[in-house]
Each structure stands twice: as C-alpha cells, then as structure tokens.
Amino acid sequence: MDADVVVVGAGPVGLLLAAELALAGVRPTVLERLAAPTEQPKARGIGVLAAEALRRRGLGADLDREHEHGLRALARDHGTTRTHFAWIHKIDQDAADPGRHGALIGQPALERLLRDHLRGLGVRVRHGHTVTGLRQGPDEATLTVETSTGEQRLTAGYVVGCDGGHSAVRRLAGFGFPGTPPLMTVRYAHAEVRGRDLLPPPGRLPGGTLFHDDGMIATFDFADTAPDRSAPLTAEEVRDSVRRVAGADVSLTAFRDGLRFTDQARQADAYRRGRVLLAGDAAHVHSPNGGQGLNLGLMDAMNLGWKLAAAVRGGASGALLDSYDAERHPVGAAVLHNTRAQSALLAPGPHVDALRDIVSDLMDLPEVNRHLGRLLSGVGHHYPLPYPAAHPAAGAHCPPLTIDDTVSLDRLAVTGRPLLLHPRAKRIDTGDRVEAVPIGKLSDDRLAAVLLRPDGVIAWAAAPGDDLEPAALRQALDTWFARSR
Ligand SMILES: Cc1cc2nc3c(=O)[nH]c(=O)nc-3n(C[C@H](O)[C@H](O)[C@H](O)COP(=O)(O)OP(=O)(O)OC[C@H]3O[C@@H](n4cnc5c(N)ncnc54)[C@H](O)[C@@H]3O)c2cc1C
Known part of the structure; x- marks a missing residue:
C-alpha cells in the first residue's frame, strides 16, 4: 500500500x-x-x-x-x-x-x-x-x-x-x-464603477441587495439563481446583475477580480x-x-x-x-x-x-x-456521549483553561495527546496514550477534573465536590482510548 x-x-x-x-x-x-x-x-x-x-x-x-x-x-x-x-x-x-x-x-x-x-x-x-x-x-x-x-x-x-x-x-x-437549491446568487467585484451616481445608496432594493464603495460593487441577486458556474465572473455579468437588482445602467472598468457564489445548502x-x-x-x-x-x-x-x-x-x-x-x-x-x-x-x-x-x-x-x-x-453544542456523563460541560468543547494559575491548556495540548487533568492523575490507569497531568485547581471553577479528547472535547468532567473516580471516568477512557490501555 x-x-x-x-x-x-x-x-x-x-x-x-x-x-x-x-x-x-x-x-x-x-x-x-x-x-x-x-x-x-x-x-x-x-x-x-x-x-x-x-x-x-x-x-x-x-x-x-x-x-x-x-x-x-x-x-x-x-x-x-x-x-x-x-x-x-x-x-x-x-x-x-x-x-x-x-x-x-x-x-x-x-x-x-x-x-x-x-x-x-x-x-x-x-x-x-x-x-x-x-x-x-x-x-x-x-x-x-x-x-x-x-x-x-x-x-x-x-x-x-x-x-x-x-x-x-x-x-x-x-x-x-441532498439539499436546497439557491434562492440567490451573490457577485462581488473589485472594479471602478462608471455611473456610480446613478446607483441608489447601498442596501435592500426590490430586486435584492446592493453594496458599493470605492473600487468595489456587490449584488445579492434573487432574480438569478442559475449562473453558469463554470464560467469566470466578468464585468458584463456583474453589470447585468446590477441592472436587475438596482435598475441602474452602470459600466465596470478596471475589473480586477471577483467572486460568484450561491446560497445553495x-x-x-x-x-x-x-x-x-x-x-x-x-x-x-x-x-x-x-x-x-x-x-x-x-x-x-x-x-x-x-x-x-x-x-x-x-x-x-x-x-x-x-x-x-x-x-x-x-x-x-x-x-x-x-x-x-x-x-x-x-x-x-x-x-x-x-x-x-x-x-x-x-x-x-x-x-x-x-x-x-x-x-x-457553535459553542453551546454538546455531543451526546455513549456513557452517563453528569457534568453539564461533558460533550462540549473545553474553554481556555489555566492550571494552578501558571500553565495554560494551550501549552499542554500542543502535542495533540488526550489529557487527563486530575488531582490524582498519577493514580489512575490511563494507558500509554493519555497524558495524565496532576493538578491543584483549574481556572474554570465549575471544573475539578477533566478528561480531554485531542479535539478539545470534554469526554468527562467532575465539579468540585463530585466523586473524582466514578465509573463514568473509566467508561470515558475505554470508549475513546481503549487501544492504548
Ligand atoms: C466569498 C466567500 C466568503 C466566505 N466567507 C467565509 C467566512 O467569513 N467565514 C467562514 O468560516 N467561511 C467562509 N467561507 C467559506 C470558506 O471559504 C470555505 O468553507 C472553506 O474554504 C472550505 O475549506 P475546504 O478546505 O473544505 O475547501 P476548499 O477551500 O475549497 O479547498 C479544497 C481544495 O481541494 C482542491 N481540490 C479540488 N478538487 C481536487 C481534486 N480532484 N484533486 C486534488 N485536489 C482538489 C482545491 O484546489 C482546493 O485547494 C466563504 C466562502 C466564500 C466563497
């Protein structure tokens, strides 16, 4: 191979x-x-x-x-x-x-x-x-x-x-x-607009939305939902769209570059x-x-x-x-x-x-x-976890953390390894892939201990006062990192 x-x-x-x-x-x-x-x-x-x-x-x-x-x-x-x-x-x-x-x-x-x-x-x-x-x-x-x-x-x-x-x-x-076809085509061009005084002020118009400023013009064109995507965007295409959206005849000179995209989902x-x-x-x-x-x-x-x-x-x-x-x-x-x-x-x-x-x-x-x-x-999103995870942060992406007021999570996570930040980290069998880091306290006072996946997702967490070695911690280690044990 x-x-x-x-x-x-x-x-x-x-x-x-x-x-x-x-x-x-x-x-x-x-x-x-x-x-x-x-x-x-x-x-x-x-x-x-x-x-x-x-x-x-x-x-x-x-x-x-x-x-x-x-x-x-x-x-x-x-x-x-x-x-x-x-x-x-x-x-x-x-x-x-x-x-x-x-x-x-x-x-x-x-x-x-x-x-x-x-x-x-x-x-x-x-x-x-x-x-x-x-x-x-x-x-x-x-x-x-x-x-x-x-x-x-x-x-x-x-x-x-x-x-x-x-x-x-x-x-x-x-x-x-599968999905939904476009409702609109957006065109954005870096160009000089000749006849700019014919244009209405930037904003919403009966045919869509128009933006223009020195050296740029853009349309959100609801009357054209099927542009030829294989063809490069041209000054003429933008001009036609401006006419549809704003009803104004302008011409584009010094057309430098542009983008065309739709809102298909x-x-x-x-x-x-x-x-x-x-x-x-x-x-x-x-x-x-x-x-x-x-x-x-x-x-x-x-x-x-x-x-x-x-x-x-x-x-x-x-x-x-x-x-x-x-x-x-x-x-x-x-x-x-x-x-x-x-x-x-x-x-x-x-x-x-x-x-x-x-x-x-x-x-x-x-x-x-x-x-x-x-x-x-997307910060509020939680992944459903295949084991009981009582802490409200479990399944979410971990916020920035500082450990014992000195070491940032960013410094520890640079290796890409899973991390167990835990007061009794050295006592817990985490296998060879999870890095067990003994901690005193974390800067987020909702967290007393946390198991982090390499993507920063909280696989398990304990709040101050919680049982620090529940069955769920073992299940979390086995679910995500079983191979390393
Ligand atoms: C105008 C515009 C504004 C945007 N604004 C934002 C924004 O503000 N915030 C935001 O989050 N996102 C924005 N996006 C979306 C963002 O740009 C894309 O989501 C992002 O580029 C996706 O990255 P990607 O690596 O998945 O794909 P791409 O960036 O498209 O990269 C795909 C790569 O694959 C290569 N490739 C294609 N076919 C093959 C092949 N057969 N063989 C080998 N290589 C191939 C391509 O050459 C390309 O380099 C915007 C997009 C546009 C068009």
Whole structure:
C-alpha cells in the first residue's frame, strides 16, 4: 500500500487534517490539484471553536497578530466589529461567549499558517496532483491521479475528500448530496464603477441587495439563481446583475477580480463510506452568511484526525471512526439550517422588510443576541456521549483553561495527546496514550477534573465536590482510548 491515508485537497481543512494525523503519528499523503497555493480572498475569519483549536496547537500568537489587522478592516468595511445574522450587524460575540474569541484572519493568511504548521510536522503537499478516479476494495482504496508527468495510481488504507464543494471524491465514492437549491446568487467585484451616481445608496432594493464603495460593487441577486458556474465572473455579468437588482445602467472598468457564489445548502448523506470519508466543504456547502463554513470544516478535521489515526494504527473499534459521522453530521445540518433562515431574511420585498425590522429589534434583547451569537459560534453544542456523563460541560468543547494559575491548556495540548487533568492523575490507569497531568485547581471553577479528547472535547468532567473516580471516568477512557490501555 502506498499510503495509510491520502488527503485529497490542501485547502484549510485538508491542511489541518493532515497536521492532526501527523501529530497522532500517521504520515498522510496530501494531493492538491493546484500547481501553487491560491491567494483568493474568501473567509475573513474563523470562529471561537476553530480559533481555540488552533491555539491549542501553538498557533495563537500568529492568530492574534492577524486578528488586529482583521478588526481594523472589519470596522472600516462595516462601520462595526459586531458580527451579523442575515446582514443585521448586531451580534456581540464577546457577550455571547465571554472569555472566548474567534480570530479575524483572512483565508490566504490562514492557509499559509497551516501550510507552515504542516511542514513543521514533516509533511509536504504534492501540488499539481488531481484526483480523477477512485475505487474501493475490501483492504484498500485505489486513486487515479493526473499529474503534469502523466497518470498515476495510488493505493491507500483510507481516503479523505477535503476537496471542496465540487468534491470529486464525494462524487466518485457515490455519496448523495441532498439539499436546497439557491434562492440567490451573490457577485462581488473589485472594479471602478462608471455611473456610480446613478446607483441608489447601498442596501435592500426590490430586486435584492446592493453594496458599493470605492473600487468595489456587490449584488445579492434573487432574480438569478442559475449562473453558469463554470464560467469566470466578468464585468458584463456583474453589470447585468446590477441592472436587475438596482435598475441602474452602470459600466465596470478596471475589473480586477471577483467572486460568484450561491446560497445553495447541501450536505453529504453520510461522512463515511467504507474507506472513504469527507470533511469540510466536500461534506457540506451553504451560504457564507454568518461566517461559519471554515469553522465547521476545521472542526471536522479536528474531530476526524485523531480517530482516523487510531483506526490506522489498528485496533480502534469501528465505532470510534463512525462517531465522526455521528458527531459532525448533526452539527453541519444545524449550520445549513441557520443559513437557510438567513437567506429567507435576505429575500427582497416589503414582507421580509417587516420581518427584518422585527428580528433587528429582537436582536437588541440581550438573550436573543446571545442566542444568535452562540448559534453562529457553535459553542453551546454538546455531543451526546455513549456513557452517563453528569457534568453539564461533558460533550462540549473545553474553554481556555489555566492550571494552578501558571500553565495554560494551550501549552499542554500542543502535542495533540488526550489529557487527563486530575488531582490524582498519577493514580489512575490511563494507558500509554493519555497524558495524565496532576493538578491543584483549574481556572474554570465549575471544573475539578477533566478528561480531554485531542479535539478539545470534554469526554468527562467532575465539579468540585463530585466523586473524582466514578465509573463514568473509566467508561470515558475505554470508549475513546481503549487501544492504548
Ligand atoms: C466569498 C466567500 C466568503 C466566505 N466567507 C467565509 C467566512 O467569513 N467565514 C467562514 O468560516 N467561511 C467562509 N467561507 C467559506 C470558506 O471559504 C470555505 O468553507 C472553506 O474554504 C472550505 O475549506 P475546504 O478546505 O473544505 O475547501 P476548499 O477551500 O475549497 O479547498 C479544497 C481544495 O481541494 C482542491 N481540490 C479540488 N478538487 C481536487 C481534486 N480532484 N484533486 C486534488 N485536489 C482538489 C482545491 O484546489 C482546493 O485547494 C466563504 C466562502 C466564500 C466563497
């Protein structure tokens, strides 16, 4: 066999997954269609959970530096640093999840950071390698790969499609991709607009929504839901859309670049089929409203990396790898659900205008504001655990922690190993893979002891005064890390 795992696609999700596999002792082969990395601006930030995950891998200083630039750019472009629901910029993320922060980092900068991280772990991306065929056998999967020097065959124990919304892996492996078709097409162009004085002020219009500023113009076009996705965006296409949305005839000069995307919302019917798995946009596509796609995909990678590594090393139960689908599919479905609600709130017309006014007023209520903030961040989500877990934090992603006022969780978690932070850690048989760390106290006073999975999920926790060695702790260790004992 040529590789234990082939990761197809070196976007942010493929890069992080490959790094997580490498940290867990499995060296993946990473194939990327592009000859060189792209600088295409897409996401301008990552949410709380992904930012915390990357901080636990030692990337916090880089995120913080980029975040400062990102904050300034956001304030300049939107007049506020609050995040939005359906482009109503009122959500106070700091109030929604006090002490927990995302990071405003542009996608090209994030990908550079992840590439360096992966290189530091000794894995190089094979650029100019396009997967065109995939066949699954009982013991391995065989990939056909086009390169500049001809076609290659590669065999692998597992293949993970991180190859984006148009995923070839998803199609070749026969996954279904059901969902809802677009309600709108968004076009965004960097260009000079001749005749800008003919345009109405930016905002909602009978045909959709229009944004324009010096050197940029964008439309949310509800009259066109079937653009030719294979054709590159042109100045003429944007001009036609401006005419539909705003009823104004302008022309675009000095057209530098642009983006076209829709709000179709689709999700793979499963995230695993035998030896083939999907993560990131390959598993789910939706509108970028609320800035959730990257967060969702990066957390797929965090969830899958250590489980797949355990499957490769052998002996991990099939249930461990299947828990990837069981845990992540509902999270993806919830994101699709809220992006559909946002699309509905962006539709033109007086009825939606009225609804938006009401939603906007509701967002002034702190409870509503907090609810929407947590909906977008995903911080409130708990994975159901297959054993009794009494502590309310069990199944959730662990917040940032400091141990005995001195050591941060970020420093301990950099190895990617599971951690048992426990006053009697040395007495507990955790096997060889779980790092048992004796502690006095944790900075979160709801926690007296905690078992953390490599993806930062609290597998078991005890509150002050609880039994510190209940049967559930043993069950949690056996469920997630049985192989190491
Ligand atoms: C305009 C826009 C704004 C966005 N804003 C946000 C935001 O603010 N916040 C947010 O969280 N998300 C946002 N998103 C979504 C975010 O960009 C995506 O969710 C993210 O890029 C998904 O990462 P990925 O690694 O799954 O896929 P991709 O980034 O699409 O990477 C897939 C990779 O696979 C490669 N590939 C494809 N086919 C093959 C093949 N056959 N063989 C080998 N390689 C292949 C591709 O070349 C690519 O490098 C936005 C998206 C857009 C378009």
